[in-house]
Structures are given as C-alpha cells and as structure tokens.
Amino acid sequence: MADGKLVSIDKTVEVLLDKMEKDGVESCWDRHLQQEPRCQYGDLGLCCRHCGQGPCQIDPFGGEQQKGVCGATAETIAARHFIRMIAGGAAAHSDHGRGVAEVFLAAAKGEAKGYEIKDEQKLLTMAMDFGVEIGDKSIEEIAVEVGEIALAQFGQQEGELKYIKKAPLKRQELWHKLGVTPRGVDREIVEIMHRTHIGVDNDYKNLLLQGTRAAIGDGWGGSMIATDLQDALFGTPYPVLGRVNLGVLKEDEVNIIIHGHEPLLSELIVVVSQEKEMLDLATSKGAQGINLVGMCCTGNEILMRHGIPVAGDFLQQEIAIATGAAEAVVVDIQCIMPSLPSVADCYHTKVISTSPKAKFPGATHIEFDEHNALNSAKEIVKTAINNFPNRSRNVNIPKESVDLIAGFSYETINYLLGGMFRASCRPLNDNIINGRIRGIAGVVGCNSVRTRHGEGHVEMVKELIKNDVIVLQTGCSAIDCAKAGLMVPEAAGKYAGSGLAEVCETVGIPPVLHMGSCVDNARILIAATAVIKEGGLGDDISEMPVAGAAPEWMSEKAISIGHYFVASGVYTVFGANFPTLGSKKLTKHLFEELEEQIGGMWGFEPDPVKAAQLMIKHIDKKRKALGIDKTRERVLYDMAMRRELEAV
Amino acid sequence: MEYKTEEKEAFGRGKVKVLGATFEEGKPEDVKMGKWREKMTNRKEMLKYIETGERYWYSKDWYGSEKRKKPA
Numbered sequence: 001m002a003d004g005k006l007v008s009i010d011k012t013v014e015v016l017l018d019k020m021e022k023d024g025v026e027s028c029w030d031r032h033l034q035q036e037p038r039c040q041y042g043d044l045g046l047c048c049r050h051c052g053q054g055p056c057q058i059d060p061f062g063g064e065q066q067k068g069v070c071g072a073t074a075e076t077i078a079a080r081h082f083i084r085m086i087a088g089g090a091a092a093h094s095d096h097g098r099g100v101a102e103v104f105l106a107a108a109k110g111e112a113k114g115y116e117i118k119d120e121q122k123l124l125t126m127a128m129d130f131g132v133e134i135g136d137k138s139i140e141e142i143a144v145e146v147g148e149i150a151l152a153q154f155g156q157q158e159g160e161l162k163y164i165k166k167a168p169l170k171r172q173e174l175w176h177k178l179g180v181t182p183r184g185v186d187r188e189i190v191e192i193m194h195r196t197h198i199g200v201d202n203d204y205k206n207l208l209l210q211g212t213r214a215a216i217g218d219g220w221g222g223s224m225i226a227t228d229l230q231d232a233l234f235g236t237p238y239p240v241l242g243r244v245n246l247g248v249l250k251e252d253e254v255n256i257i258i259h260g261h262e263p264l265l266s267e268l269i270v271v272v273s274q275e276k277e278m279l280d281l282a283t284s285k286g287a288q289g290i291n292l293v294g295m296c297c298t299g300n301e302i303l304m305r306h307g308i309p310v311a312g313d314f315l316q317q318e319i320a321i322a323t324g325a326a327e328a329v330v331v332d333i334q335c336i337m338p339s340l341p342s343v344a345d346c347y348h349t350k351v352i353s354t355s356p357k358a359k360f361p362g363a364t365h366i367e368f369d370e371h372n373a374l375n376s377a378k379e380i381v382k383t384a385i386n387n388f389p390n391r392s393r394n395v396n397i398p399k400e401s402v403d404l405i406a407g408f409s410y411e412t413i414n415y416l417l418g419g420m421f422r423a424s425c426r427p428l429n430d431n432i433i434n435g436r437i438r439g440i441a442g443v444v445g446c447n448s449v450r451t452r453h454g455e456g457h458v459e460m461v462k463e464l465i466k467n468d469v470i471v472l473q474t475g476c477s478a479i480d481c482a483k484a485g486l487m488v489p490e491a492a493g494k495y496a497g498s499g500l501a502e503v504c505e506t507v508g509i510p511p512v513l514h515m516g517s518c519v520d521n522a523r524i525l526i527a528a529t530a531v532i533k534e535g536g537l538g539d540d541i542s543e544m545p546v547a548g549a550a551p552e553w554m555s556e557k558a559i560s561i562g563h564y565f566v567a568s569g570v571y572t573v574f575g576a577n578f579p580t581l582g583s584k585k586l587t588k589h590l591f592e593e594l595e596e597q598i599g600g601m602w603g604f605e606p607d608p609v610k611a612a613q614l615m616i617k618h619i620d621k622k623r624k625a626l627g628i629d630k631t632r633e634r635v636l637y638d639m640a641m642r643r644e645l646e647a648v
Numbered sequence: 649m650e651y652k653t654e655e656k657e658a659f660g661r662g663k664v665k666v667l668g669a670t671f672e673e674g675k676p677e678d679v680k681m682g683k684w685r686e687k688m689t690n691r692k693e694m695l696k697y698i699e700t701g702e703r704y705w706y707s708k709d710w711y712g713s714e715k716r717k718k719p720a
Contacts, residue, residue, distance in 0.1 A: 119685065120691070120694060121685055121688065121694040121697070121698065124691070124694055124695060124698060125698055125702060125705075125706065128698070128705075128706055129705075134691075134695070166705060168714070169714050236685060238682040238683050238684065238685070239682045240682070241675060241676060403675070407682075411685075411701075411702075412682075412684070414701060414702075415684050415701065418701070421700075422700065422701075423697075423700070423701030423702070424701075425704075505669060529704070530704050533704035533705075533714060534704065539714065
C-alpha cells in the first residue's frame with residue numbers, strides 16, 4: 001500500500017490512506033504502484049497507435065526501430081500525439097462552454113426554470129464584444145442574441161472567433177501572419193484529428209501550428225466563452241471568504257460533495273440545499289443540517305461565487321469518500337475517477353452522476369435537464385438526505401481546514417487596484433516598473449500521482465512570492481496553495497518578499513490570487529492583456545515579465561492550456577513529465593525555437609523550486625529587455641518631448 | 649480606530665517611525681461589503697463604468713499603449 005507521508009504533503013492523505021488500508025480499499029496511489037514500471041515508449045511520446053498496423057515504437061537510444069511501419073519518424077509520432085492531447089483538452093473545455101451556452105440561451109428564452117441573468121454588466125460587455133446593439137432592449141432580448149452568437153462560435157467555419165479581437169493588437173497580427181487565428185472552435189479540433197490520421201500531415205512543425213490554432217481556439221474561444229457566460233448567468237466573482245480541505249466535512253450534518261467542472265447544476269443545488277423543505281427533511285433523518293462542499297473545479301466555481309467550502313482537489317476524491325462521512329458525491333464532467341463507485345461500495349456514500357456524457361457503472365444516475373434543473377437538484381439533495389441514516393460509525397473526518405479568500409475575477413482585480421471612478425491596472429504596472437513587484441506568474445493545473453501531491457504547487461508558489469512575483473491561480477493548483485495558507489492577506493507578510501508584501505498590504509489582497517476553475521484560465525489571458533493595454537510594459541504579452549507553470553499537470557486540458565499560454569506569448573514550465581521528450585527535434589522546437597516564432601515557449605523541470613527559478617530568470621530577462629531592470633534617472637518631459645513620443 | 653506605528657529603516661536616515669497596518673482585525677461579517685458591482689443600479693451607470701473601468705476594450709478614444717500605433 002502507498003505511504004501517505006511519501007505521496008502527499010497533506011496530512012489528510014496520510015490519515016485517510018491508513019484508514020483505506022484498514023478498510024481494504026484501494027486508492028489511486030496503490031494503482032500507481034501497480035502500473036510501475038511505465039511503458040517508456042508511451043511516456044516519451046514514441047508509441048503510435050493511429051492505425052491497425054501498429055502499435056509502432058521508436059527506439060529513443062538510436063537502435064534499429066527509427067521509423068514506424070508507415071515511415072513516421074519520432075518527430076511526426078510525438079507531434080501527432082502532442083497535438084491530439086491539445087485536441088482532447090480543447091474539446092473538453094469547449095464542450096463545457098457549449099453546454100453553458102445552451103443553458104444560457106434556454107434561460108434567456110425563459111425555458112430553463114431556476115436560471116436568470118444575474119450579471120447584467122457582464123452581459124453588456126459580451127454584447128459589445130459580439131457586436132450586439134444594446135439600445136433599450138431588455139436583458140432577455142440581449143441575452144438571446146448573445147447566447148446565439150456564443151453558440152455559433154463553436155461551429156463557425158470561416159472568419160475568426162469574436163474574442164480574438166480582445167488580444168493585444170500585436171499578438172493578433174502575429175497570429176494572422178502565422179495563419180493560426182482560429183476560424184471556429186470545433187473546426188480546429190476536427191482538423192487536428194484529420195491531420196493526425198495516418199498519411200496526412202507528417203511535418204512536425206506544421207502539425208504543431210495546427211495544435212497552436214486549436215489551443216488559441218480553446219483559450220480565446222471555448223474557455224473564454226464558458227467563463228463569460230457563467231459570469232453573466234451566475235455573477236462575476238467578488239472576493240469571498242471560504243474554507244478548504246477535508247476538515248470542512250461535518251460529523252452531524254448531511255455531507256454532499258459536488259465534484260467535476262460545471263457550475264450549471266451545482267448552482268441550483270446551492271439554492272435547493274438551503275430550502276426549508278430540505279432542511280426539515282434532514283432534521284427528520286437525525287441530521288443537524290445540510291453541508292454542501294465542493295471538490296475540484298465545480299468546487300472552485302461555487303467557492304468563487306458563494307464561498308462554499310472546498311473539500312479538496314483531484315487526488316482527494318477517493319479519500320473524501322473514505323472519511324465515511326459523505327452521504328453523496330455528485331459528479332458532472334471531467335477529472336472524475338472511474339473508481340469512485342467501487343470506493344463508495346465500501347461505505348454508505350452514493351455516487352450520483354448527472355451528465356449524459358459521463359456515466360459510471362455502479363453509480364446512481366440522476367440526469368441534469370436544464371429545462372427541469374430545479375427538480376433534478378431537489379432529487380439529488382433528497383437522495384443524499386435519505387442516505388444519512390445509513391452512515392456507519394466508521395467515520396474519520398480529518399481536522400485540517402484553513403481559510404482562504406477567493407473570487408479574484410479580472411474585473412474585481414481591476415476594481416480593487418483602481419477604484420470605482422477609475423478602475424485601472426495602473427498601480428500594478430507602476431509597481432512592476434518600479435520593481436516592488438518583479439513580475440506575474442500563472443501557476444495552474446492538476447495533481448498527478450507522479451509527483452508528491454501538493455508539493456509542486458506549494459513549493460513553486462512560495463519560491464515565486466518570496467522573490468516578489470505575484471501569483472495568479474486556478475484549478476487544483478489554487479486549492480493546494482489555499483490549503484497551505486497562501487491565499488489569505490496575512491500570507492503576504494509571512495511568505496512574500498518585501499516589495500510584493502508592501503503592495504499586497506496596501507491593496508489588501510493575498511500574494512496569491514484565486515481566479516477560479518481551470519476553464520477560468522481565460523481570466524489570466526484577459527488580465528495580462530489589460531496590463532499590456534494599460535501601457536509601460538511592452539506591446540504584447542510576450543514582452544511582459546510574466547511566466548506560467550503547471551508543476552503537477554496530468555490531463556489533456558493542461559496541455560491545451562499550456563499551449564494557449566505559449567501561443568499567447570508566455571514562457572510555460574511543466575513539471576511531472578513531458579510527452580515529447582522522445583523526440584529531440586520536436587522538444588527543441590517547443591522549448592527553444594517557438595520563442596522566436598510566437599514569443600512564448602515551453603519548459604520542463606520536475607523540481608518545483610528550480611522551475612520557479614527558471615520562471616524568475618525569464619521574468620528578469622523580460623525586465624531587462626524593457627529596460628526596467630535597474631533604477632534609471634527620472635526625466636521630466638516637456639511638451640516638445642511629449643510630441644516626439646506621440647509621433648513614434 | 650487606533651493608529652499604530654512601526655519602526656523601519658529609511659535610506660540615509662536610520663530608523664524612522666511609519667504608520668503601520670490600518671486594516672481591522674478579524675474576519676469580514678458583512679458579505680455585501682465586497683459586492684462592488686451592485687453599486688451600479690441602472691444600465692446607464694453600467695455602460696459608463698464599462699467605458700471607463702473597462703476602457704482597454706470598450707472606450708472609443710483610449711487604448712493605453714496601443715493608442716500611438718493604431719488610433720481609434
């Protein structure tokens with residue numbers, strides 16, 4: 001059995017893996033050990049299964065096997081594999097976005113009871129982005145037009161995605177020049193599947209360009225649409241106090257864990273779980289109340305908007321059930337382990353699947369129907385409550401839980417920095433220019449059993465803020481840093497360098513900002529663009545002192561996110577493992593040549609502190625290029641000098 | 649509120665007393681405090697805010713660093 005102390009920095013894992021061993025239940029860490037040694041061909045991206053003549057494998061040590069049956073080289077095989085990962089990730093984010101667009105449209109038409117447009121202001125910005133005339137139209141009329149345009153973005157065949165125009169002008173020009181501006185969200189994903197079929201595109205650089213196009217279609221398309229529509233439908237997040245880790249489960253209440261990625265059903269479960277009818281039912285079953293908690297990115301969504309506690313991250317989903325205190329784990333889509341029903345079999349927990357796209361043998365299926373969502377939510381909550389009397393005495397809820405402040409949407413950061421009358425990124429830019437803040441890092445992504453759970457995120461982020469780099473976070477990475485106490489304002493004085501701490505204390509923000517779920521990485525793109533447009537830090541994201549990372553990545557979505565960061569001009573370092581290392585040429589292209597071509601590039605470093613230092617080195621390189629690496633004499637401009645500047 | 653001072657090193661002046669943290673201790677109780685968007689109650693106010701606060705994308709005459717190269 002896996003040793004909890006070795007596999008995780010989180011005490012709850014140690015306690016509950018011991019319990020699982022006693023209960024005779026297998027965990028993902030046990031299965032990880034059973035999978036060793038890993039297939040090295042697959043690990044290095046050198047195994048091709050794209051046709052029936054294979055699998056074909058390339059010898060990474062220069063042996064005889066240097067080409068597949070069809071003649072595909074290591075570069076072709078690794079590039080095809082890499083961009084198919086982008087396709088998988090972009091499809092997941094974008095199908096999420098499409099689902100939100102469908103519910104949004106149904107809500108706008110009054111066909112989805114329980115939903116309404118909660119953030120008119122966000123709707124208005126979307127209307128302006130999409131070219132919808134506002135005038136005196138009602139919210140619903142505008143929402144129908146916005147919803148229809150948003151939905152059409154996925155199947156669009158020609159032209160370019162609407163949100164491309166939000167990127168810095170210089171970046172747009174570069175994308176046009178390279179021919180990577182996405183035409184439609186789905187089209188670019190389909191074209192990847194075509195090009196990677198046997199005997200189509202065999203040039204690794206050309207394959208990668210299509211991967212770039214699809215990834216941009218994710219970050220500046222499907223994901224951005226998902227985030228914006230969710231904000232319009234459920235509200236743009238404000239700073240909110242929450243709590244995180246398994247200690248948020250309650251011994252005397254009905255515990256409902258909502259896990260997955262979409263906020264569509266969970267928003268209504270939040271409402272239903274507070275209804276008197278449900279609270280009375282819970283009391284009648286001997287419970288003191290209903291305790292709704294989140295997990296993974298659905299958890300992040302309801303944390304950001306309601307301050308609902310988060311029980312844990314991706315790798316805590318099985319151990320949450322092993323507490324013996326969960327009446328129901330309600331799941332929708334993405335990052336849900338197929339093992340959950342078999343873990344739940346050993347306890348009283350009901351695993352409730354809700355999406356027709358994600359069913360689990362052994363789970364109870366209560367389908368989410370947007371036209372009847374309130375009833376779906378009620379049925380789910382009732383099922384959980386009715387399960388409370390079945391809870392046995394074999395319960396162990398860890399004590400660990402800590403406070404965090406979440407809810408840092410781009411709009412709120414802009415407001416906090418500038419104020420009501422002149423919201424602005426200016427204070428951020430000024431403090432980057434004067435050196436109090438060295439740069440900005442986006443640290444995001446999953447957890448992986450191939451790294452020590454949580455260590456990569458926490459150690460990397462501590463190193464960054466210690467060196468005055470402000471950190472923006474999403475997904476499970478945000479959950480891990482919150483568990484380490486990095487997402488409260490007091491963390492600035494405790495962990496941040498003096499310059500960053502000074503700024504955080506002045507504004508009243510933590511040095512590590514929780515910006516949402518993994519689909520919300522689009523918020524980071526928008527924040528970076530705002531910094532560029534404010535002025536003083538170059539004309540493109542690639543000129544900014546900024547870097548990205550996913551030290552514990554594991555999903556295809558992470559590869560797509562990483563690549564749209566790179567395609568947006570960001571140096572992005574991944575930990576754990578990297579799927580192209582078997583091809584030296586492709587890896588060199590990703591790690592070095594791409595910077596010349598597109599301004600951003602990939603990096604790989606399994607040690608989180610060393611990875612943070614690589615990011616800081618890159619930030620310093622950009623500071624030097626901008627001429628803000630040292631104190632300069634202050635020059636007061638007269639009118640003639642100003643005119644000269646304007647003419648540039 | 650009682651203002652606290654802290655002693656810090658100032659360049660060329662040795663130790664100086666400066667105003668310390670002015671935040672109130674404890675956790676926020678009024679959840680409405682941070683809901684700044686609710687301060688805008690009608691569409692006119694919202695559009696005005698979008699044009700100024702979100703001027704990077706929605707102002708007709710001010711595009712920050714990009715103004716010089718691509719006039720609106």
